[in-house]
Amino acid sequence: MGEVRNRQQVMKRKRRSNLEVMMGSSMSLNLTGYVGSTPVLKEVGEQRVASFSMAVNRKTSSGKQQTFWVRVNCWNGLVDVVAMKYLHKGSLCQCEAT
Numbered sequence: 001m002g003e004v005r006n007r008q009q010v011m012k013r014k015r016r017s018n019l020e021v022m023m024g025s026s027m028s029l030n031l032t033g034y035v036g037s038t039p040v041l042k043e044v045g046e047q048r049v050a051s052f053s054m055a056v057n058r059k060t061s062s063g064k065q066q067t068f069w070v071r072v073n074c075w076n077g078l079v080d081v082v083a084m085k086y087l088h089k090g091s092l093c094q095c096e097a098t
Helices: 002-023 079-085
Strands: 027-037 041-044 047-059 066-073 092-097
Touching: 047 079, 066 079, 066 092
Parallel strands: none
Antiparallel strands: 027 047, 027 092, 041 047, 047 066
16 A cells, blocks of 8 residues: 555655756747738847738637637848738738747
8 A cells, every 4th residue: 555655745746847847848839810901010129020910710619610819029131031021911920939
C-alpha cells in the first residue's frame, strides 16, 4: 500500500514539474483569414508599423460559423515586403505570432 501511495506522489510531482516547464515555454499562434481593411502605415519612434484588421472564421461546437476580428501589426521589414505591397481589403492572409 505504501508503494502505491509513493508512486502516486511521484506522479503528482512529475505533473506539477511538467506544468512548471510549460509555463516557462513559448507559445505561437497561427491565424488564417481575410484582410478587413487596407493596411495603415504608422511610425512608432524610429520603427514603421502597418496595421490592419483581419476576419477569422471558426466553427462553434454546434457547427455554426463564427467570425471574430483580430488587429494585426506588421513591424519593420514586413511593412515594405508584405503588408504595403500585397495586402488589401479582401486578401486571404495567414499570420503567425510568436
